[in-house]
Amino acid sequence: MAGIVIIGNGVSGITTARHIRKNGGTQSITVISSETKYFYSRTSLMYIYMGHMKLEHTQPYENDFWAKNNIDLVFDHVNEIDFSGKQLKMKSGSGIKYDKLVLAVGSKPNKFGWPGQDLNGVQGLYSYQDLQLMEENTQGIKHAVLVGGGLIGVEMAEMLRTRGVDVTFLVRESHFWGNVLPKQDAELIGDHMTRDHHVDLRLNTELGEILNDGNGKVKGVKTKDGEIIDCQFVGLSAGVSPNVGFLKNTELEIDRGILVTRLLETNMSDVYALGDCAQFKEPSVGRRPLEQVWYTGRMMGEALGKTLAGKPTEYKPGVWFNSAKFFDIEYQTYGEVRSVVPEGKSEFYWQHDSEDVAIHLVFDSLEFKFVGINTFGIRLRHELFDRWLREGQSVMYVLEHMKDANFDPEFYRTYEQEVADAFNKEFNKNVTVKAKSWKRILFGA
């Protein structure tokens, strides 16, 4: 029996497999990957480089988990898919038949046609192979240039700094992670990178070309303004795009990613796609057609697992949330905080005088309905923000109950009343912060 075959053992593919079993699916399941034999957490690649963990520590399940759950792992690469014959042609020469196929093939770092982008020493960071390459490419180097102001860029900066490599970070926008973070938030991160970690952050700076040392290796970069920066390594972190090259020129409908319905079905029957490589034909309200973060990959896997176990379930993301860590600053976000405040919305920003602690609230200008929050250096309870956003609470309600939501370790200084006072002053309100209530936290009301 051919059963379900999943290409890709990242969080999307693996969550699908696990949730088929969780929901009672008994079909045979095969997961194929040419990256690593066992599922590891892609988000912790940086920690392997920094020496916090080894590859084995980043694997969320013990090696016998897969056999116990009757999930076959195949360490091989899919060269081609024969959709009509329902068969995969493998690099090893063998063929694998499937009844149902799940494409969880992930994405690839963007390269925007910069001259020199394929030189030795120029790379992105996405896969375990990229990490090994980075280890090789950065041996004994003095200076690195990172291109593109996103999350991978700041991770690479942190990684390189632990090896004492000087880092110049080229960011095209006027502030760091400009398409996502509001300016105040980005400046907080930018200051932290520059002041505490000695990263040479160049805003409004675009890469022109990458310079060849004559032997096919990078020796520097030239910005669009003509400045030359010497370096022995260039990290590309200008986003990722779906890894669909090998599927072009097939019957599969592809735009930027593999086009899918809310049920994660492609245009071919019995073929599904999810995670980084999928593109929704009709995204949910307020969501993007491509969602390429860990959490959405996992949630899509939860939905598809259920579908494949016989309970058709659409991908219906709830309240948006995300998190990251920029060097030492933890970041969480719930709801919608855009880089620029949209029409009809207002914002409130509070930052601590001396610590890297900040809070950014967005709400409806007229009704003060709470829309979203970014926090830096403050941990928040996911459950409460999920609830408050679903309930449509006001920003005053949120501020009043911030002690319920604080998730910092015990004994931490917290700033609820200070924040509320600043808000009261700016918006002429009189929010008084309520004491923490376990009853409200656990049972609402």
Added chain:
Amino acid sequence: MKLYRQLGTSLGVIFVLILAGKMALPLVFSNNSLWLTTITLCVFLGVALFTYGQYAGESKGIKNNNVWFDGVSARGVLGWTMAILLTAFYVMLYWFPEYLGKATDQSGNWGIIALFDPLSYFFKGKPASEWFMYGTLYTIFILSLGIKFIVKYRHNRYQLVRTVVVMVSQLFLAYLIPEILAGLNYNDAVDAQGTYAGWYDTDIKNVWPLDYDFFNDWHLDAMQADAYQPLGMTYLFWGLLLFLVVTPLLTYFLGKRWYCSWICGCGGLAETAGDSFRQLSSKSTTSWKIERWMIHTVMVLVFIMTLVTLYGYFFEVYDVFGLSIYHWFQKPYGFLIGAAFSGVVGVGFYPVMGNRVWCRFGCPMAGYMGIIQRFKSKFRITVNGGQCISCGNCSTYCEQGIDVRSYAQRGQNVVRASCVGCGVCAAVCPRGVLKLENGPEEGRIKQNTVLIGADLDYLDK
């Protein structure tokens, strides 16, 4: 910066060399006060230099850089060397103290133990015992490496408060107060009639069953000795109260962390001196299985040993079912568990098996509190909705070998008998997923079949 670290490490090596020199070349190292001061300075200065070299240039935050590249923290040559030296030290301490310099005749102490004579004379006017030497070194290491820990986690107030308490507990409760009491003839003293009045444990936090010989006849007798009153009886009642009332109450409200990672001496050493080895504990489900069997077996053994001991004490007999209480119960427990397990393996194996081998696999006190923590306590590590990215930092740095990630990634609160509440999992989490807290028992263990973030329809009702 590297230079400072190397200087620090060199002072550590000099510390070991002086101890070795004291054994091999007694004439060269004849001035005990001088060399005791020197080794103490070596430790404090060495740790200070190392800490400076490691963290001075770094911003505050989690800095586990190079942990798995370094020989000491990743079972390299240095790690194994330390394990062998430590193990050898413990073997001598427990079974061959004469090789460390304990007096065997009238000529007095020599070697390492003699180094501590001046300090012992200062406190109580008599030469050092091997336990005085050990207690002093133990305190020195908790204090010096405690400072390193504080600098490393200076951004984290939970770690700050906890570590200060651990250091103060060791310095005052375990070390200074007992030594001063002995100096005042409230312990280990000769009474008015000129007979030795016995020794009892005056560390108020050392509680049965960790303090396994609390109910031994010599210990009970010492606490009742006239020379030590009213202090002796106070300690006897406090010991009973601590085990029967205080421990269950505090464990109910706070989890076993109030003891294990806040005031316990074994825990204190593990959290400070052992911090560099926390990542070496095994996280496999097999070791979890072994752990549950072992720790509860030791607990049963100490109960049996103690019951038999009390039976012997009250009925004034030396045998039970024809078996000698001393030879069949007290001595084997003391040898196997008290010395071999908690000392030799417990600390000697830090650089190989992690810093909590004893606390995880052996300690009966931890076993006792673990049962309370698992079934009747307000303590839990709350998992924050769907924010986990399965990175593995929490599991890797859990000294108790709990696979914290397996809970975090399925949105289930961590309620485990073995958790000592050190808080490092929450500290190393890059996404704010874990929080140690005491809350209502209702809803303490929850599991979301589908994590928060997706539509509520996903939840299996």
